[in-house]
Amino acid sequence: MNTLRHDDASAATFRDALVDTLLANKMITSPLVERAFRTVPRHLFVVEGTPLEVTYNVDNSVAIKRDPDGVVISSTSAAYIQARMIEQAALGPGMSVLEIGSGGFNAALLAEIVGPQGRVVSVDIDAEVTDRARDLLKQTGYSDRVDVVLADAENPLLGLDEPFDAILVTVGAWDLAPAWLEHLSAGGTIVVPLRMNGITRVIGFRRERDHLVSTSSEVAGFVAMQGEGARDERVFLLPDRNGHHVKLRFEGEVPDAVNLLDGVLATERTEAWSGVTIKHGVSFADLHLWLAVSLPGFCKLAVDEGTDLAAERKGWFPFGMVHGDSFAYLAVRPIPEGGEAEFGARAYGAHGEAAAAAMVNQIQAWNRQARAVEPTFTYWPNGADRPEFGKDTAVMVKTHGVATISWSPAADATR
Incomplete structure (x- = not known):
């Protein structure tokens, strides 16, 4: 628990200023997400001693854990990308959401948005991270609204029989694990920082029959996936x-x-x-x-x-x-x-x-x-009925499927 207890008025001032910035920059676009960010005390989830101006800066991530070489392996993500990912997921009251990669704060935001009738499950491979998340969620009043699970989410999660309306992956993923798609409802949304030859895009995918189609994308970097889904450079x-x-x-x-x-x-x-x-x-x-x-x-x-x-x-x-x-x-x-x-x-x-x-x-x-248009992304799991890809589509072969990136040829006429 962060025992650096700033007075409530001071923390609330910083928190409201952060939300005002997120709104002004259109990083938050819905009242539900705004309310969650104004409610959850981010400063009680970051590492003890983190100054308020760092905690509530729009662009700052805050390290939770480092490996023996000093490389960050778990962090509280920057507020702007947390807001964008939640907006990408299009969550609402009563929905169920699976978070892959724990820390506590993001799960508390999700719990505020889906409400008492919703369901939030947060999974991490690191016992130290999950223990910390449970403790922080308990001390901030969210332990009865978030289930924290210790597991490698590359594999199907035992006991989670009902599919989720949305999945948020908060670590950099080289591929989409088949287990994630098994846990995703028909028509559900998965938001994932997908690594494509070293470049990451946080992509909101909607399930369409046997494949996934992007609905949005954001630029951001993330701590790399651990466990069976890791991909080393x-x-x-x-x-x-x-x-x-x-x-x-x-x-x-x-x-x-x-x-x-x-x-x-x-x-x-x-x-x-x-x-x-x-x-x-x-x-x-x-x-x-x-x-x-x-x-x-x-x-x-x-x-x-x-x-x-x-x-x-x-x-x-x-x-x-x-x-x-x-x-x-x-x-x-x-x-x-x-x-x-x-x-x-x-x-x-x-x-x-x-x-x-x-x-x-x-x-x-x-x-x-491509300069004048946003790329669109599609993910075709192994076994899906893939079409013939045209010359304007880049194809990246993954372990469990194929990711494609397309730019509209209409942009050619504007340059």
């Missing part, structure tokens, strides 16, 4: 001349000849520019997704201090691709006198020009085909 280190490293992180297929990159950082760097620009402060998160599903050899980058890339952080983004014996990464440069920046690629390797050109081609394709 593979990391390859590229040393520079000073013994520092650029790390290439692959969630999907790893290029067969990644060893050809040995010594690549000692080659002359090349670059190419796309002519595609963006105003400062405007999100281009869908470009990340486009590159993740369109570029063979896509990876994410991390760099050691001391590398050339570390010294140039404002000029690039951590998304790249391996192209034979070369690799390229997403770059940006300012446009003089315009308040805009231009996208491009920088590359290393004997065929760096080709690698940079391949990335630039996809930046331009995104600008023509």
Whole structure:
């Protein structure tokens, strides 16, 4: 229990200010969700000693537990994405909801929304997390409205025979477990942070016969799934001349000849520019997704201090691709006198020009085909009657099914 007991008036002031911000930014759109956020005391669920200004900041997640290396493995999510996910689930009084990934606070919000006639079950794989959640829910008056279950939700949950109207997955999932669909009612909604080649979208899916169709999506990052549903990245280190490293992180297929990159950082760097620009402060998160599903050899980058890339952080983004014996990464440069920046690629390797050109081609394709439209997502479980996918649909093969991402070809005419 968080024993840092701020006076009620002070906590309520911060809480109301948070909700006002969520409403103003249209992150909360329904009175039920607004009431829940004004009612549940978030500061009593976060780690002891967390300042109110951090607890009630719209963008702050708060770590609950870390592994021995200091990596966060459980957290209270940022308020904005908790609000958006609950809105995506379209919950109402009397509904039943399954939460996968416990912490206590989100379950209390759900209990407020579905009311005394509703049903909330919260599941987590970590006994320390579930014990903490039970304790906090009891001390805040929600223990009789939320059932907390210790289990790996990758498997069917024993004793839960009635299907749920909605499922909220609050951890990053590489795939959708068949057990989740078994627990979901016909026509039910599942909201899941789905990882697609290292890029996450929080997708609201509605069940339609034998598959799922997206109704909404949000940009956010989440702690990765543990247990049987975990999917680890593979990391390859590229040393520079000073013994520092650029790390290439692959969630999907790893290029067969990644060893050809040995010594690549000692080659002359090349670059190419796309002519595609963006105003400062405007999100281009869908470009990340486009590159993740369109570029063979896509990876994410991390760099050691001391590398050339570390010294140039404002000029690039951590998304790249391996192209034979070369690799390229997403770059940006300012446009003089315009308040805009231009996208491009920088590359290393004997065929760096080709690698940079391949990335630039996809930046331009995104600008023509996808920039003006929201992508739609579909999930086809194994055994579903899948259609033939068209050229405007990206297909990502998972363990238990196939996820597809589609952009409307009508966007091409606007660019």
